Amino acid sequence: MVLKFYSGPVVGGGAAIVALALAEKQVPFEHVIVDMAANKHKTPEYMAMQPFGLVPVIDDDGFILYESRAICRYIADKYPNQGTDFLPKSLKERALVEQAASIEYSTFYPAIYPVMKELFGKPRQGLPVDQATLDEALKEFSAKLDVYEVILGKHRFLAGDEFSLADLCHYYNAPLLAEHGIDVMTSKGPNVTRWWNELMSRPTWVKLKADGFKSKQ
């Protein structure tokens, strides 16, 4: 049975990285749109799959998995011999990818979250954006990118010279910044700019943004 991928209709958040992982590994899937406006992600049926009532979720022939980063790892491990090898098997290469992936989860994401909350969360709740709060959040986030500038001065991607899960996780919500006129990812320094431009022009990503979550069976 083809893998079922549940998410909202828009390429963003955890659904963006799951869709990208599926594309990189050339895995066919059926996309199931969860009507979040109608709170379908809070129904008992849906919450039996995802107890927090969040997207995304996959159903791989009855095997239910949630948490987008865990799903990406599962896809990489399940299909080692097809598509992009973004989760290496050798001990030290894998450790370096996990180190960089931990940076995304424990440093990058917590720093970008307050920016996203101010920029998107507030308007969605009908509240005005507070420019001083946004500026402060951007300043904090930007300080993390200073360290990225050093790391990316040593190699092409975050964990070395190959694209990996660590890079992939950065598609979670950072692409939304430029879409809303915030150029922090391409104004910090030459290394972050080079890396980010490479990620944004990656063919799988360009296609995903153009086509949306096309079911591929």
Ligand SMILES: N[C@@H](CCC(=O)N[C@@H](CS)C(=O)NCC(=O)O)C(=O)O
């Ligand atoms: N850590 C989870 C976070 C999932 C998450 O926050 N999903 C958001 C969309 S990106 C959601 O479902 N929001 C709906 C809600 O909060 O009701 C993951 O990466 O899968």
